[in-house]
Amino acid sequence: MNTRPVIETSSNPVALSASFNQDASCFAVGLDTGFCIFNSEPCQLRVSRDFNAGIAAVQMLGKANFIALIGGGKQPKFPQNKVIIWDDAKQKVAIQLPVLTTVRGVRLSRTHIAVALQNSVRVYKFQSPPELWAVFETADNPLGLCCLTAKTLAFPGRTPGQVQLVELSTGNVSIIPAHGSSLRAIDISHDGEVLATASETGTLVRVFATSNCAKIAELRRGVDHATIYSLAIAPSGQLLAVTSDKSTLHIFDIPHPTKPPRSAAANGSQRLTSMGGGGVGSPVVTDVDSSQKWGILGRIPLLPRVFSDIYSFASAHFEIGEEPLYGSSTPLNSEATFRPPKGIIGWTSDHSLVVIGAGRDGRWEKFIIAEGEDGRRYCVRDGWKRYLGAT
Numbered sequence: 001m002n003t004r005p006v007i008e009t010s011s012n013p014v015a016l017s018a019s020f021n022q023d024a025s026c027f028a029v030g031l032d033t034g035f036c037i038f039n040s041e042p043c044q045l046r047v048s049r050d051f052n053a054g055i056a057a058v059q060m061l062g063k064a065n066f067i068a069l070i071g072g073g074k075q076p077k078f079p080q081n082k083v084i085i086w087d088d089a090k091q092k093v094a095i096q097l098p099v100l101t102t103v104r105g106v107r108l109s110r111t112h113i114a115v116a117l118q119n120s121v122r123v124y125k126f127q128s129p130p131e132l133w134a135v136f137e138t139a140d141n142p143l144g145l146c147c148l149t150a151k152t153l154a155f156p157g158r159t160p161g162q163v164q165l166v167e168l169s170t171g172n173v174s175i176i177p178a179h180g181s182s183l184r185a186i187d188i189s190h191d192g193e194v195l196a197t198a199s200e201t202g203t204l205v206r207v208f209a210t211s212n213c214a215k216i217a218e219l220r221r222g223v224d225h226a227t228i229y230s231l232a233i234a235p236s237g238q239l240l241a242v243t244s245d246k247s248t249l250h251i252f253d254i255p256h257p258t259k260p261p262r263s264a265a266a267n268g269s270q271r272l273t274s275m276g277g278g279g280v281g282s283p284v285v286t287d288v289d290s291s292q293k294w295g296i297l298g299r300i301p302l303l304p305r306v307f308s309d310i311y312s313f314a315s316a317h318f319e320i321g322e323e324p325l326y327g328s329s330t331p332l333n334s335e336a337t338f339r340p341p342k343g344i345i346g347w348t349s350d351h352s353l354v355v356i357g358a359g360r361d362g363r364w365e366k367f368i369i370a371e372g373e374d375g376r377r378y379c380v381r382d383g384w385k386r387y388l389g390a391t
Contacts (some may be wrong), residue, residue: 012360012388013031013032013033013034013388014031014032014073014340014359014360015029015030015031015340015358015359015360015362015388016030016031016032016054016055016056016057016072016073016340016358017029017030017055017056017057017058017072017340017341017358018030018341018344018356018357018358018362019057019058019059019060019344020040020060020344020346020354020356021060021061021062021063022060022061022062022190023062023190023235023348024040024232024346024347024348024353024354025039025040025041025063025348026038026039026040026046026060026063027040027344027346027354027356027364028058028059028060028067029058029358029362029387029388030054030055030056030057030058030069030070030072030358031054031055031073032054032073032074032075033050033051033052033053033054034048034049034050034051034052034053034055034077035048035049035051035055035058035067035069036048036049036387037058037060037067038364038387040346040348040354040364041348041352041354041366043354043364043366043385043387045387047088049088049091051077053071053073053075053076053077054071054072054073054074054075054076054077055069055070055071055072055073055077055078056070056071056072056073056076056080057069057070057072057105057106057144058070059106059107059108060108061108061109061110065087065088065089065090066085066086066087066088066094066108067085067086067088068083068084068085068086068106068107068108068113069083069084069085069086070083070084070103070105070106071084079098080102080103081098081099081100081101081102081103082096082097082098082099082103083096083097083099083103083106083113083115084096084097085097085113094128095128095129095130097113097115097124097130099115099117099122101117101118102117102118103115103116103117103144104116104117104118104141104142104143104144105143105144105145105146106144106146107146107147107148108126108148109126109148109149109150110126110150111125111126111150111168112124112125112126112133112148112153112168113125113126113130114146114148114153114155116138116141116144116145116146116155117141118140118141118142119137119138119139119140119141120135120136120137120138121135121136121138121141121146121153121155122134122135123135123136123153123166134166134171136155136164136166136173137158138155138156138157138158138164139156139157139158139159139160139162139182140160140182141155141156143184145183145185145186147186147187147188147195149188149190149192150168150192151167151168151169151192152165152166152167152168152188152192152210153165153166153168154166154186154188154195154210155186156182156183156186157175157176159177160181160182160183161177161178161179161180161181161182161183161199162175162176162177162178163175163176163178163183163186163195163197163208164176165195165210165213174213175213176195176197176208176213178197178199178206178208179197179198179199179201179204179206180199181199181200181201182199182200183197183198183199183200184198184199184200184202184227184228185197185198185228185229185230185231186198186231187231187232187233188210188233189233189237189256190233190235190237191237192210193209193210193211193237193256193257193258194207194208194209194210194216194233194237194254194256194257195207195208195209195210196208196231196233196240196254197231198221198228198231198242200227201225202221202222202225202226202227202228202244203220203221203222203223203224203225203226204218204219204220204221204309205218205219205220205221205228205231205240205242205252206218206219207219207240207254207255209257211257216254216255216257217252217254217255217310218309218310219240219242219252219254219309219310219311219312220309220310220311221242221244221250221312222244222246224246226244226245226246227244227245228242228243228244229243229244229245229341229342229343229344230242230243230343230344230345230355231345232345232346232347232353233254233347234347234349234350234353235347235349235350236256236259236350237254237256237259238253238254238255238256238259238261238262238350239251239252239253239254239347239350239369240252240253240254241345241347241353242312242345243318243342243343243344243345243355244343245320247317247318247319247320248315248316248317248318249315249316249317249318249343249345249355249367249379250312250314250315251312251313251314251315251369251379252310252312252313253313313377314369314377314378314379315379316367316379316380316381317381318343318355318365318367318381319357319361319363319365319384320342320343320357321342321357321359321361321363323339323340323342323359323360323361339359340357340358340359341357341358342357342358342359343355343357344356344357350369351368351369351370352366352367352368352369352382353366353367353369354366354367355367356387360388361386361388362386362387362388363384363385363386363387364384364385364386364387365381365383365384366381366382366383366384367379367380367381367382368380368382
């Protein structure tokens with residue numbers, strides 16, 4: 001019997017973070033050795049930069065050559081209280097934005113740079129040298145939550161659970177009391193018309209019209225507490241995807257304030273999970289008509305609201321993996337150790353989305369939304385790949 005210990009031969013880097021660009025055509029990965037950029041469909045390496053030092057977060061500006069970097073890992077490449085705008089065409093630093101505290105997150109548009117700190121968001125004009133445009137106070141924001149479009153900026157308010165919406169052309173600020181507890185995830189549609197939010201409770205997702213801050217939908221992910229990993233609104237602004245630590249991807253219909261409602265499926269909806277394996281999965285029906293999950297119970301007035309809430313029309317399993325805690329000085333949360341982010345969603349079209357996760361088992365999974373012969377919609381995994389190491 002061979003009793004010799006296994007020798008660890010893998011030298012694959014650890015993915016500290018992963019994020020999509022604005023249209024989810026690419027995703028960027030911060031590594032403990034540098035960063036990489038991949039095409040989303042198909043999942044193929046596009047750019048690899050080895051710094052021999054850690055990058056905690058990478059944020060792309062479409063497919064432009066300017067990329068925002070935050071140093072991190074055990075040996076950070078850059079100070080963690082500084083945002084680096086990297087010109088990949090010239091492979092050098094183009095802009096440096098030093099701040100007084102640890103950077104939690106950064107977002108780019110063609111006109112602005114938004115830097116999220118623990119208790120504030122600093123907004124700069126995207127120019128050289130950069131010009132500080134505004135500073136907004138926030139509640140504790142260890143995740144660096146911030147959304148930036150061409151017209152709108154969204155981030156946590158001064159009170160936990162609130163969202164601040166800033167109109168970039170005028171500087172006008174609107175406050176949305178979205179939740180009673182701290183925000184866990186936010187997203188704005190491509191056209192800037194729809195805002196989705198989830199709190200640390202993780203049971204409800206709320207949807208708002210940015211034009212008047214009115215709540216236009218309230219969606220129930222589930223009954224049990226969950227940690228929301230990601231929210232993402234589809235290109236049309238009429239579908240919403242949610243992932244959580246339950247290892248489940250949920251898909252919802254949502255209203256759009258300026259578009260007609262999507263036609264409902266003729267015979268209701270199905271809730272489906274994908275099969276395992278590396279190829280096209282086969283859907284398995286686990287619940288019928290989840291938009292009216294409880295049937296006649298949902299029409300009885302005095303029963304708890306959980307019986308009448310709106311549920312996802314489809315769901316699928318995605319892989320989380322058993323990632324170890326990494327000891328690190330990475331600034332993206334307040335703990336000395338962290339788990340690499342999982343379940344990050346990017347819609348490549350209204351019928352296709354990609355879910356990625358960081359860590360040693362960096363994983364890309366594609367899901368499609370299709371309609372059966374009976375008119376019912378379902379979600380199924382259409383392939384997967386480990387983007388770090390062997391596939």
